[in-house]
Amino acid sequence: MSQNSQPRTEIDRFFRAAGNVPFAFQRSAWAAYGRGESGLIHSATGTGKTLAVWLGPILDWLKQNRDRSKWDSKHPPGLRVLWITPLKALAGDTIEALQAPLDFLEMPWRLEGRTGDTKQSLKAKQLKVLPTAMVTTPESLSLMLTHEKLHRQLAGLETVIVDEWHELLGTKRGVQTELALARLRSLAPSLTTWGVSATLGNLDEALSSLVGPENVGRARIISGYKRKKIELFSILPPVIERFPWSGHIGTRMIPEVAKEIESAASSLIFANTRSQTEIWYQKLLAHRPDWAGQIALHHGSLDHSVRKWVEDGLRNGTLKSVVCTSSLDLGVDFTAVDLVIQIGSPKGAARLLQRAGRSGHSPGATSRLGFVPTNALELIELAAAQDAIAAGRLESRPLLPAPLDVLIQHLVTVAIGGGFESDSMLSEIRKTRAYESLTDQQWQFALDFIVRGGSTLDAYPEFKRVDVIDGRYVVTQKRVSSLHRMNIGTIVSDASMQVKFMTGGTLGTVEESFVSKLKEGEKFLFAGRLVELVHIKENQAYVKRAKGTPDTVPRWMGGRLPLSSELAWGLRMKLEEAATGTFRGREMKRLRPLLELQSRWSCVPTTNQLLIELIKTRDGYQMFVFPFAGRLAHEGLAAVIAHRLSRIQKISFSFACNDYGLVLTSPIEAPLCEAISKGLLSPDRLDEDIRESLNATEMSRRAFRPIARIAGLIQGGYPGRPKPSKHLQASSNLFFEVFREYDPQNLLLRQCDDEVLQQQLDRQRMWDALMWIERAKTIICRPPKVTPLAFGLLVDRLRDRVSSETLADRVARMQASLEKAAQG
Structure with a gap:
């Protein structure tokens, strides 16, 4: 680089060295950054979003420091850029990607990471002098805010870049990030904020949440490279069953999938749950033993060293295929991957699009995704997803409305980091999208809670975490500061245990609730191996290698993805086409025999029809209802419908649900027509009926635990010594009962009830479904036999009563x- 070279010329030189030229959207982003604007960039995966946001600050610095002779690598510039990543596991790869242009341009910047994996010696060094650019996570950023001595350096910050913003949006971690960004803007008023996101249905809301509502006028959405070629195709079995069920997890398709893997240089196989990845990995190895060492397993519960080995293998091309979960949805490009295989429906068009983009990871390359249905009806979902992608109808990420537990934690964070005054802090908080409508009552509740634990806990000194000194809210107790720092964050999961070999070496973690049910000597699949539980000691499960067949496979929470509302509507539209005799695309044509039989025995519902099927079997009277509103909403609807029917006639019901519908089973036939005339399917009194029909109190009691944990009522323990799950639940239950009895208007209890309704029961979609049903025509059919649409629901009803082997045999006979x- 010449002593006084032109910055743009140097950037172009960097691109030419890689055999590329900058895209127009990248140049637009750099120009906007140069004007002091903020922004959100969305572009196809693998098309240069990282360089679009990263080179803006670099160009800006180069323009300010054109004379290279004055650069001093021994004294790098102070903090200028903060890069926030949603996963600490991505930090190392991100640093490597960001370092490349710095090395090429020989810039004197110091780039470092600060996450939970960073060595304490480096963290201590950073508390004295922060690097020029830092890669961190929302949790580590919040921890930085507790150190007042860093505030002077943070005040010099010029920009914050949030990577994969769509992954944080609509979550408590996203809200935590919003609050931290508002704090940084108070410390550095000229701060700009940039985000990188996959395409969403609500980009405007995503931008507002990122930059703050008052800054939207000085921010812009930049659409990136859109001409990405995508090839979606289904991998179909030789015969499509006309009575599909979801019991085989698609593993009968192993030979067909192996052929696709063979034809690709490198592939990713996405499954929706960690349990599925374990099973698919074993089945593939059994089918192709010669692939041992060439295929691998990757999910979030595996040890970091195992995951890193797999990621390195993908990068350098030594691995032919990796079976994974969403753990590889994000992160640095794997350019060697030229095929993605999706096992089962991803339940959303946006997720399908993002996963497809993990292959062909360079501009101009084609992204290829092969879809493996776990039952025939999922082919309709693929057909609907293809239509949605072509039309640009992608899912939105709904925002969270002012979660008080996150606000309470943030206030303690700021009180540790120098403190705050009420009025100025309230103004700062209301500048976020999440809390722009925060009421005075909510604000006073939060302040009262951190100062004395609210009205109920006033008598207990341990809940007096914040003192008010001359109108300033500060933390003066070292015990409070240290406990808060160790438990900061909003990621609250079931307590987990490390899985270790007796001979040494860590495989990863499984949830405590799974391990607690195992007996010594039982065998289970984990980390691609068959292991046997030897014994449990403290927080570690010791295992040894085993032979034979597994007794079980670990089940992790969070594996049930509900069908998105956008994809559900697209599915209805595909059914309506079929109802009129139109079968477009390879998938729908293969399903024609199934849907024609459905039409012959019952009905294929259109978009303005609710189908109800009544069938008597040897198990009782079956009522199948098909709202196509997703599994979570159907669980709530089933309970509400059963409750409303039992008010008319005393009947006991059992029920099962899937994404397409629900089935109620009773010993006598329910008075359906009378109940419909009396409002069986009405949205009126929905909330009251939900609470009366479900054990809502017990659901709220369990849902209160993460709220109590985030708000600081209970502590997760110390590093390496987490408290057992049952102890945390017991402590949480105690607070829950105390508040219920002595402070029933407690706003944390109200938040808990709202979260149960909206997140666990998907109340909004229940409401939307009932509103749609009110306008729709109800079609009641009495088919001669169980129909193709109903068969999967009937099988789901049987699962709890028979073993998997017996179930498979019985299903085959049916x-x-x-x-x-x-x-x-």
């Missing part, structure tokens, strides 16, 4: 009987 009836 399918054979129904096929015989269909051919008769």
